[in-house]
Amino acid sequence: MxxxxxxxxxxxxxxxxDTRLDQIVHARAHLPQLAELADLEGKARLIDDQLVRSRTELDDVQREVAKAESDVQLVRDRAARDQARLDAGTGTAKDLQAIQHELTSLARRQSELEDIELEVMERAEAAESDVGELERGRGELTARISALETDRDKALATLDEEAARVGLPRPEVVAEVxxxxxxxxxxxxxxxxxxxxxxxxxxxxxxxxxxxxxxxxxxxxxxxxxxxxxxxxxxxxxxxxxxxxx
Known part of the structure; x- marks a missing residue:
């Protein structure tokens, strides 16, 4: 011939x-891990957004808890001082009666503030639970993404090795053609x-x-x-x- x-x-x-090299390029662009990674990364972004909102809400509620605790403590301190004065019996009968009335008002105010404190603490607990649940979900998602990235990298390396092997004789064939x-x-x-x-x-x-x-x-x-x-x-x-x- x-x-x-x-x-x-x-x-x-x-x-x-060239046909096999084209197939390898197509396979690289359509690895099943790529579609799953894109899906998981989208879910991760949604969780991250939710975490920002939940952590912000938790910070706000924790400040409310601190204020509620401070308000209750102020009333308790005032009531303790009044009780000490009343127990000491110093002052006129009118003064002692006024202190007794103030203690009654403080007890009522303390009860109201403690109810507020309890409600805020319950909201804080719920917010902490939401953040914890989101963080656990984000951690699981991060692990899955990491494992998929490892699988993807291995698959890409295998395809790259094949492409190098398949393409090795190409210059020689081109010269002969x-x-x-x-x-x-x-x-x-x-x-x-x-x-x-x-x-x-x-x-x-x-x-x-x-x-x-x-x-x-x-x-x-x-x-x-x-x-x-x-x-x-x-x-x-x-x-x-x-x-x-x-």
Whole structure:
């Protein structure tokens, strides 16, 4: 077999290399881990937003708790001082009666403030529970994301290794095919979904998968060995093989 048919057959080897490299690029872009990671990262952003709101709410309620505790303590301190004065019995009967009335008012005020304190503390407890639940959920999500990232990186590394192995002989094949034929092949490949050359097997184009009619078969049969043939349907380079059925 002379050089021209040989380099056309090598063009099929180049097509096989490029097809697999394209498949690897597609596989990299469509790893199942990528879609799941995007979903989990979206959920993580939602949880983070909820955490900001919940922590802000907790801070606000904790300030309310501190104020309520301070208000109750102020009343307790005032009542303790009044009780000490009353127990000491110092002052006029009118003064002691006024202290007794104030103690009654303070007891009533303390009860009201303690009710407020209890309600605020209950809200603080609920807010703490919400924050804790969100933090636990975020932690679980972080672990899942980390595991998926590890799986993704392993899958990408495997594909990269295969791409390096598959692409290693490409420069040599390109040199054997020749610049002129490679240029045509690349131009067709860019406009034909990645397939620039196809084998003719059993009278069928390997690119568009259509069977050639008798006129095209006769034309190909009579064509010189060094002629670069094109499929009349898909316009890809059509490479004759021993299985062409000519």
């Amino acid at each position: 002379n050089a021209e048919p040989t380099r056309q057959l090598r063009l099929l080897d180049l097509q096989a290399i 020749g610049e002129d034929l490679v240029t045509l092949y690349e131009k067709i490949r860019a406009s034909s979904g990645g397939t620039g050359a196809a084998a003719l097997r059993q009278r069928r184009c390997g690119g568009c998968q259509l069977e050639l009619n008798s006129t095209d078969i006769q034309r190909i049969r009579n064509a010189p060995e060094d002629e670069v043939l094109r499929c009349e349907e898909c316009r890809r380079i059509l490479v004759r093989t021993p299985e062409s059925g000519l």
